[in-house]
Amino acid sequence: MAPLEALEFDYPLIDSIFRLFSASRGIFTVEDFLVHDLHALEAFAKRGNAPDKLIQGIKQVLSIIEYQSRPWSNGLELLENARLNKHSTGYESIDSLLQGGFREGHVTELVGPSSSGKTQVCLKAASHVARKYSGTVMYFDTGNSFSPKRIAQFVCQSSDPTNTEGNNTIQHVMRSIVCHPVFDMFALLDMLHQLMSDLKSQIGYKVRMLIVDSLSSLIAPVLGGSGAHGHALMVTAGFLLKELAHEHNISVVVTNHMVGGEAGVSKPALGESWKSIPHVRLLISRYSATKDSTISILKHPYLATGKTADFTVTRSIRR
Numbered sequence: 076m077a078p079l080e081a082l083e084f085d086y087p088l089i090d091s092i093f094r095l096f097s098a099s100r101g102i103f104t105v106e107d108f109l110v111h112d113l114h115a116l117e118a119f120a121k122r123g124n125a126p127d128k129l130i131q132g133i134k135q136v137l138s139i140i141e142y143q144s145r146p147w148s149n150g151l152e153l154l155e156n157a158r159l160n161k162h163s164t165g166y167e168s169i170d171s172l173l174q175g176g177f178r179e180g181h182v183t184e185l186v187g188p189s190s191s192g193k194t195q196v197c198l199k200a201a202s203h204v205a206r207k208y209s210g211t212v213m214y215f216d217t218g219n220s221f222s223p224k225r226i227a228q229f230v231c232q233s234s235d236p237t238n239t240e241g242n243n244t245i246q247h248v249m250r251s252i253v254c255h256p257v258f259d260m261f262a263l264l265d266m267l268h269q270l271m272s273d274l275k276s277q278i279g280y281k282v283r284m285l286i287v288d289s290l291s292s293l294i295a296p297v298l299g300g301s302g303a304h305g306h307a308l309m310v311t312a313g314f315l316l317k318e319l320a321h322e323h324n325i326s327v328v329v330t331n332h333m334v335g336g337e338a339g340v341s342k343p344a345l346g347e348s349w350k351s352i353p354h355v356r357l358l359i360s361r362y363s364a365t366k367d368s369t370i371s372i373l374k375h376p377y378l379a380t381g382k383t384a385d386f387t388v389t390r391s392i393r394r
Contacts, residue, residue: 078104079136086135093132096123108136108348137347162284162326164196165203165229169370172384173355174377176200177284177326181376182316182352184290186331186343187359192368192388193330194220196359197288200328202229205251206244210281214254215266217292221254232389260293260308267315274323282325287316290329291344298346306348313352320354329353350374361388 079097082089082105100116102108120129161175170176177183177200185193198221201212214221230245257263274280294312297305320327331349333341343350350356356373371383 082136088128088132088135090132092125093129096120096129096132105136108133137351160324162200162204163207165199166196166386168384168386169196172370172372172382173375177328178355179283179324179326180320181354182313182320182327182329183355183357184329184331184353185357185359186333186373188333188341188361191359191361192386193332193359194288195225195388196370196386197286197328197330198222198225199229201252201284201286202226202248204284204326205248206230206233208283210251210283212252213270213282213285214252215257215263215285215287216254217257217263217287217289219256220288223249226252228389257287257293260297260312263287263293264308264312264315267312267319271315271319271322274319282323284326284328285316285319287327287329289332291331294349295334295344309345309349310352313349317352317354 079089079094079102083091083094097103097107100119102116117130117133120126120133123129160179161173161177162179163170163176164173185196187193197214201214205212226248227245230248255266257266270282270285274282290312294305294309297308316327316329319325331343331345334344335341353374355375358371358373359368361368366387366389367385368388369383369385372378372380374380
């Protein structure tokens with residue numbers, strides 16, 4: 076990405092004062108922003124001589140990052156996007172909102188508070204893709220949330236497990252979903268590199284969907300402090316996920332939990348540096364005292380933000 080000095084002509088906020096401020100924090104390029112704690116950077120800017128202008132400059136750089144991370148598409152690619160390469164989530168309302176479901180080649184982030192339905196969407200999508208398509212669904216479970224019985228329950232909702240065909244369907248789905256427990260960031264990076272190697276070396280090996288539930292529970296513990304190491308790990312994981320999605324036409328789905336922010340307002344655990352990485356960001360929240368949840372588009376390369384849909388999380392059975 077470009078050095079900050081090269082941006083001043085098109086973006087006057089990135090002037091010599093802003094660059095001097097950035098240099099004092101070891102930031103000389105747009106890419107440097109990705110490995111810094113931007114909340115700490117904003118707090119440092121508020122102590123400067125022109126805090127409002129410095130904060131506007133930070134937001135300007137973030138908008139540049141977000142713009143440069145958008146996939147370029149010509150008319151033919153947009154037509155193909157409208158027709159193909161989507162995997163149903165298993166929820167009709169979500170599929171309708173997303174015009175077909177989760178897209179191959181994209182990283183989709185599900186962000187929301189605890190018990191909002193993120194894992195249920197992941198499990199149902201996994202069961203649906205494993206049933207409908209040939210290939211493998213990889214499920215990286217970081218919090219013991221994967222439930223084989225829940226997967227079977229989703230399959231049973233659309234087939235009769237008491238007859239031979241229904242039982243064969245359940246067995247097929249279970250064989251197609253490969254679950255790996257992952258409990259630290261370095262193990263995740265190792266597994267992503269291994270998956271990349273396997274896909275390149277094994278002819279005929281096809282992964283349809285990769286789910287990381289939850290990505291934030293692995294990254295959040297290494298983001299603390301003023302050092303850039305945690306952010307560098309986060310960016311590395313993000314770009315590996317995007318490379319897997321793009322190079323091998325995989326639908327990648329990750330989850331991100333919420334944490335307390337300023338004035339008690341919740342915010343995604345993975346902060347400003349992360350939000351430019353996924354192609355699609357979806358916010359899931361749950362209505363109080365009901366089984367119904369709502370999902371809204373926060374970011375999408377083709378669809379308008381702000382659109383919402385309701386869906387129902389059916390009662391689960393104990394594992």
